Amino acid sequence: xxxxxxxxxxxxxxxxxxxxxxxxxxxxxxxxxxxxxxxxxxxxxxxxxxxxxxxxxxxxxxxxxxxxxxxxxxxxxxxxxxxxxxxxxxxxxxxxxxxxxxxxxxxxxxxxxxxxxxxxxxxxxxxxxxxxxxxxxxxxxxxxxxxxxxxxxxxxxxxxxxxxxxxxxxxxxxxxxxxxxxxxxxxxxxxxxxxxxxxxxxxxxxxxxxxxxxxxxxxxxxxxxxxxxxxxxxxxxxxxxxxxxxxxxxxxxxxxxxxxxxxxxxxxxxxxxxxxxxxxxxxxxxxxxxxxxxxxxxxxxxxxxxxxxxxxxxxxxxxxxxxxxxxxxxxxxxxxxxxxxxxxxxxxxxxxxxxxxxxxxxxxxxxxxxxxxxxxxxxxxxxxxxxxxxxxxxxxxxxxxxxxxxxxxxxxxxxxxxxxxxxxxxxxxxxxxxxxxxxxxxxxxxxxxxxxxxxxxxxxxxxxxxxxxxxxxxxxxxxxxxxxxxxxxxxxxxxxxxxxxxxxxxxxxxxxxxxxxxxxxxxxxxxxxxxxxxxxxxxxxxxxxxxxxxxxxxxxxxxxxxxxxxxxxxxxxxxxxxxxxxxxxxxxxxxxxxxxxxxxxxxxxxxxxxxxxxxxxxxxxxxxxxxxxxxxxxxxxxxxxxxxxxxxxxxxxxxxxxxxxxxxxxxxxxxxxxxxxxxxxxxxxxxxxxxxxxxxxxxxxxxxxxxxxxxxxxxxxxxxxxxxxxxxxxxxxxxxxxxxxxxxxxxxxxxxxxxxxxxxxxxxxxxxxxxxxxxxxxxxxxxxxxxxxxxxxxxxxxxxxxxxxxxxxxxxxxxxxxxxxxxxxxxxxxxxxxxxxxxxxxxxxxxxxxxxxxxxxxxxxxxxxxxxxxxxxxxxxxxxxxxxxxxxxxxxxxxxxxxxxxxxxxxxxxxxxx
RNA sequence: GGGAGCAUAGCUCAGUUGGUUUAGAGCAUCUGCCUUACAAGCAGAGGGUCCGCGGUUCGAACCCGUGUGCUCCCACCA
Numbered sequence: 001x002x003x004x005x006x007x008x009x010x011x012x013x014x015x016x017x018x019x020x021x022x023x024x025x026x027x028x029x030x031x032x033x034x035x036x037x038x039x040x041x042x043x044x045x046x047x048x049x050x051x052x053x054x055x056x057x058x059x060x061x062x063x064x065x066x067x068x069x070x071x072x073x074x075x076x077x078x079x080x081x082x083x084x085x086x087x088x089x090x091x092x093x094x095x096x097x098x099x100x101x102x103x104x105x106x107x108x109x110x111x112x113x114x115x116x117x118x119x120x121x122x123x124x125x126x127x128x129x130x131x132x133x134x135x136x137x138x139x140x141x142x143x144x145x146x147x148x149x150x151x152x153x154x155x156x157x158x159x160x161x162x163x164x165x166x167x168x169x170x171x172x173x174x175x176x177x178x179x180x181x182x183x184x185x186x187x188x189x190x191x192x193x194x195x196x197x198x199x200x201x202x203x204x205x206x207x208x209x210x211x212x213x214x215x216x217x218x219x220x221x222x223x224x225x226x227x228x229x230x231x232x233x234x235x236x237x238x239x240x241x242x243x244x245x246x247x248x249x250x251x252x253x254x255x256x257x258x259x260x261x262x263x264x265x266x267x268x269x270x271x272x273x274x275x276x277x278x279x280x281x282x283x284x285x286x287x288x289x290x291x292x293x294x295x296x297x298x299x300x301x302x303x304x305x306x307x308x309x310x311x312x313x314x315x316x317x318x319x320x321x322x323x324x325x326x327x328x329x330x331x332x333x334x335x336x337x338x339x340x341x342x343x344x345x346x347x348x349x350x351x352x353x354x355x356x357x358x359x360x361x362x363x364x365x366x367x368x369x370x371x372x373x374x375x376x377x378x379x380x381x382x383x384x385x386x387x388x389x390x391x392x393x394x395x396x397x398x399x400x401x402x403x404x405x406x407x408x409x410x411x412x413x414x415x416x417x418x419x420x421x422x423x424x425x426x427x428x429x430x431x432x433x434x435x436x437x438x439x440x441x442x443x444x445x446x447x448x449x450x451x452x453x454x455x456x457x458x459x460x461x462x463x464x465x466x467x468x469x470x471x472x473x474x475x476x477x478x479x480x481x482x483x484x485x486x487x488x489x490x491x492x493x494x495x496x497x498x499x500x501x502x503x504x505x506x507x508x509x510x511x512x513x514x515x516x517x518x519x520x521x522x523x524x525x526x527x528x529x530x531x532x533x534x535x536x537x538x539x540x541x542x543x544x545x546x547x548x549x550x551x552x553x554x555x556x557x558x559x560x561x562x563x564x565x566x567x568x569x570x571x572x573x574x575x576x577x578x579x580x581x582x583x584x585x586x587x588x589x590x591x592x593x594x595x596x597x598x599x600x601x602x603x604x605x606x607x608x609x610x611x612x613x614x615x616x617x618x619x620x621x622x623x624x625x626x627x628x629x630x631x632x633x634x635x636x637x638x639x640x641x642x643x644x645x646x647x648x649x650x651x652x653x654x655x656x657x658x659x660x661x662x663x664x665x666x667x668x669x670x671x672x673x674x675x676x677x678x679x680x681x682x683x684x685x686x687x688x689x690x691x692x693x694x695x696x697x698x699x700x701x702x703x704x705x706x707x708x709x710x711x712x713x714x715x716x717x718x719x720x721x722x723x724x725x726x727x728x729x730x731x732x733x734x735x736x737x738x739x740x741x742x743x744x745x746x747x748x749x750x751x752x753x754x755x756x757x758x759x760x761x762x763x764x765x766x767x768x769x770x771x772x773x774x775x776x777x778x779x780x781x782x783x784x785x786x787x788x789x790x791x792x793x794x795x796x797x798x799x800x801x802x803x804x805x806x807x808x809x810x811x812x813x814x815x816x817x818x819x820x821x822x823x824x825x826x827x828x829x830x831x832x833x834x835x836x837x838x839x840x841x842x843x844x845x846x847x848x849x850x851x852x853x854x855x856x857x858x859x860x861x862x863x864x865x866x867x868x869x870x871x872x873x874x875x876x877x878x879x880x881x882x883x884x885x886x887x888x889x890x891x892x893x894x895x896x897x898x899x900x901x902x903x904x905x906x907x908x909x910x911x912x913x914x
Numbered sequence: 915g916g917g918a919g920c921a922u923a924g925c926u927c928a929g930u931u932g933g934u935u936u937a938g939a940g941c942a943u944c945u946g947c948c949u950u951a952c953a954a955g956c957a958g959a960g961g962g963u964c965c966g967c968g969g970u971u972c973g974a975a976c977c978c979g980u981g982u983g984c985u986c987c988c989a990c991c992a
Contacts, residue, residue: 006954190989197992225992239992273991281992290990349992363990399918400987407988514986549925582940585927589985593926595941602954609952616951670930679928682940697951704950776958783958789949817949868936875933880972889933889973896935 007608009572028075030503036072044083079142084420152492177310178359225277379529393587420474482523574731575600653699663760
């Protein structure tokens with residue numbers, strides 16, 4: 001079989017994706033094995049996967065594949081989120097481009113467009129997930145507006161309403177004037193901005209009757225500082241601190257709102273900070289949460305001067321219909337003109353922006369539906385604080401989580417949109433509310449606007465379904481996503497006798513971004529605790545944010561957000577997965593650089609070439625399995641003395657690598673347990689590249705034109721297979737491909753179970769290290785003496801423990817290109833000497849050696865050793881150290897001392913021979 | 915304003931309850947190699963006052979205090 005020069009990912013990926021799918025490997029049904037369930041954080045249905053998703057999905061796939069290969073019934077549920085605001089605004093924009101105004105459509109017409117849009121673009125993310133190699137169960141695809149899911153959301157709403165946890169009321173909420181909907185507190189993002197503080201004159205009504213004219217002179221006034229002069233028309237009071245002597249004389253007085261000359265009272269409240277601004281505050285209950293509270297306390301009128309689209313309303317009297325920020329400019333100009341503007345100054349402040357539309361959020365009083373959070377929060381808090389849900393990495397987020405839940409406010413769950421689950425509440429013309437999963441059911445559950453649920457038969461008998469109108473609003477997207485881990489198994493819609501629900505829930509681990517800890521993670525825990533009295537997942541793994549290599553957030557404007565499919569096209573899915581994982585320290589932000597994908601591609605190539613090497617050997621094996629004696633041994637393969645009794649002769653390289661594998665497998669288990677996936681990948685990478693390719697394969701490599709011993713070949717193939725298995729969760733395609741190319745097989749790697757773990761033999765590993773050190777040191781010496789790789793040397797070893805070197809001398813000779821190895825008892829003249837521990841290696845070559853350079857190297861080493869010896873001696877000379885330190889620590893120090901002394905002696909002797 | 919976290923090689927990070935050498939890895943850099951798997955490679959090397967200061971300890975990158983500089987989260991001061 002002819003193998004291509006380099007690994008070609010494209011075809012391989014398609015081939016294995018199809019094969020895996022045909023075999024149904026990733027489809028899960030409950031069985032006797034323990035379940036390992038992961039639910040994907042559902043991406044927006046019409047979105048595309050960005051690098052953050054790529055990281056997320058890769059992490060999940062690694063965990064799921066590892067579990068699948070470790071005896072678990074792995075089930076990874078894919079799906080997508082209807083993302084009400086995001087999708088609706090996209091659809092509205094699409095309609096606009098077609099020349100259609102949403103307002104001219106009926107709800108049904110609009111939803112028809114929206115579903116068409118969803119059908120058209122909803123498949124993109126699924127395609128990307130598949131291309132990336134994600135081993136999800138495609139039979140379980142769930143969308144948050146699927147029929148059963150829709151019903152589940154409605155069911156939960158009705159249930160919580162009946163329990164008195166959901167209520168409707170007029171409150172100050174965050175209003176998005178662009179999307180024209182209410183937002184939850186979490187959907188508002190604050191940014192620092194430099195605003196301006198305007199100092200305005202409010203003339204006092206000393207006489208109590210006559211409104212001052214605009215150009216009034218000499219009249220007394222009170223100065224108010226405000227950032228938002230366009231809201232003055234909504235002012236209904238001026239407030240000062242009762243202890244502020246400057247304003248004590250204003251008790252019972254009134255002032256006039258500039259421009260419109262409305263008369264407002266001056267009130268006193270300790271809320272006002274006398275040291276801030278002028279110590280006097282204008283109170284606008286309709287447009288500021290604090291003012292709203294003050295208004296409630298002092299029974300002030302509420303004048304809403306803004307329309308829902310952010311333009312000034314009729315109530316403003318002036319600039320009606322003008323957009324709020326344009327109105328601000330005009331009002332400032334008019335205030336200045338009419339001598340109401342004393343001064344303006346720069347002022348740093350924070351402004352709230354809508355997470356979705358980017359519009360500046362307007363505090364607004366509005367009637368909305370709310371979920372009481374205190375009751376929901378406590379079990380969710382205990383689940384994490386009590387340790388039954390573990391957050392990774394560490395407990396970096398524990399404090400944040402705890403603080404949020406302890407101070408959580410009620411959740412505004414209604415949205416003035418059409419795309420989503422419509423609130424199952426109906427109203428009659430008397431203001432009564434009927435809540436139920438269906439209209440018929442709702443009729444049985446009438447309640448007054450603010451009242452409690454009652455079974456009022458008189459109402460229901462008089463009313464028919466025609467008299468009622470359903471609430472036009474839909475529910476917040478997160479009010480559906482918080483049921484995700486349950487409802488993907490129909491746990492809410494059909495909880496009874498639901499085998500799957502009991503088998504798969506709670507899920508194993510949730511992998512998500514730390515930015516949605518409140519939106520989603522905390523609320524899923526709430527829903528889980530409330531409806532199943534069981535956590536939704538045992539572990540939460542937070543990935544960091546993906547940034548570009550300069551540390552900037554990825555964004556369309558900057559053009560630094562690469563297209564996933566382009567990257568897969570260019571480097572291959574395995575390389576993309578490798579690249580993003582290798583640069584991804586758990587929980588920290590990741591600086592994305594295409595260079596790491598190149599590294600992944602290069603790694604593919606390395607694997608491919610190792611495969612090619614083995615395929616070359618495959619046809620060239622010696623048949624005398626286990627019979628060849630050491631004198632006739634295949635060059636390059638060391639054949640040590642037969643092990644007692646067995647007749648099978650272990651080979652040092654094989655023995656060493658077997659133990660390296662054992663050692664690394666146990667390290668990997670620890671890393672997986674701690675979700676240190678990036679480190680795990682690094683470990684596998686290094687095991688393959690360094691230990692296997694650079695050392696092991698070179699050690700067992702037969703000489704030119706020589707066959708490889710059949711046993712050795714067989715073992716090497718097994719090692720390679722085992723390495724592919726370790727690599728598989730990270731790089732599924734190439735590992736599966738190589739696994740099949742190595743030998744004919746019936747099974748597939750993606751479902752091959754890991755073998756038993758074996759303990760590693762430390763002494764063999766130590767011997768391997770010694771061998772590597774000797775080889776490296778000798779190569780370094782060669783390099784310093786400018787010996788060409790082809791120039792051979794004669795190696796003389798001066799050691800008290802020949803028996804250590806004899807078994808590995810074949811390997812050693814080959815690795816340092818020595819034509820012979822001799823053991824000596826004295827220094828060899830005119831050679832380069834290398835000292836390792838207590839042993840000396842003399843390199844004899846035809847080339848003249850550079851004594852100066854050699855001397856320099858030895859002196860440098862000597863200096864280092866002496867310095868080290870002093871530090872050790874200092875320690876051991878310290879009585880208190882000897883008295884207090886643990887015996888094993890002292891022994892270690894003594895050994896260090898002895899070693900250092902021996903080495904110093906070796907080096908000095910070597911110097912003497914020069 | 916409240917809270918959390920970070921600071922180790924040019925860059926990105928490891929460094930397990932304080933003692934396995936005078937601190938490791940990958941990338942980048944430098945040197946030598948077209949060696950019959952791989953130049954997307956091989957071999958080798960250089961590079962660090964573990965942010966500053968103080969303390970605890972026989973012993974500190976690690977624990978404590980303090981200063982400096984970053985990052986994030988939360989919060990209604992006009």
